[in-house]
C-alpha cells in the first residue's frame with residue numbers, strides 16, 4: 001500500500017512555512033495530498049480556485065503532490081482518499097497544545113490514522129496565513145512570506 005499523507009489546512013494563502021513543511025515531508029511519503037479544508041460558516045479571504053492554483057504552481061515540479069479540497073471531518077476525507085497519515089507543522093507550544101487535542105480526537109475517530117508532526121524551521125516560526133492576509137489588506141509586501149511564483153491579486 002502506498003504511503004499517502006494528507007496535509008490539511010486553509011492555505012489562505014499558502015506561505016513559505018507551509019511550503020517548507022511539505023518539501024521536507026516529501027522523502028517520508030509516496031504521495032502528499034495538500035487538502036484545503038472548507039468551512040461552511042467561514043468564507044475564505046482568497047478564492048478557493050486561486051488557493052488551489054497557487055499550491056499547484058509551487059509544486060509543479062513535484063509529481064508526489066496532489067491538491068484537493070474537502071468539507072467535513074479531516075478523518076473522513078482521509079478515509080475517502082485512503083490516506084494513513086495526517087501531516088502537520090508545529091511552530092509554538094500553543095500549536096502543540098492545539099495539535100495534541102486534534103490529533104488525539106482524530107485517532108479516536110479513526111484508529112488507523114497517524115498524525116506526523118514536523119517542527120518549523122526557525123525563520124518561519126512567525127509566518128502564518130493570517131499575517132499574510134493582514135499585510136496584503138494593508139498594501140504591504142507579502143513577497144517575504146509567500147513562495148516564489150505565487151502572485152496575489154492586488155488589493
Ligand code: ADP
Pocket residue numbers: 008009010011012015016017018021087088089090091095119120121124125126127128129130
Ligand atoms: P495557518 O496557521 O497559516 O492559517 P493552516 O491553518 O493552513 O495555516 O495550517 C496548515 C498546517 O500548516 C498546520 O499544521 C500548521 O501548523 C502548518 N503551518 C502553518 N504555518 C506554518 C509555519 N510557518 N511553519 C510550520 N508549519 C506551519
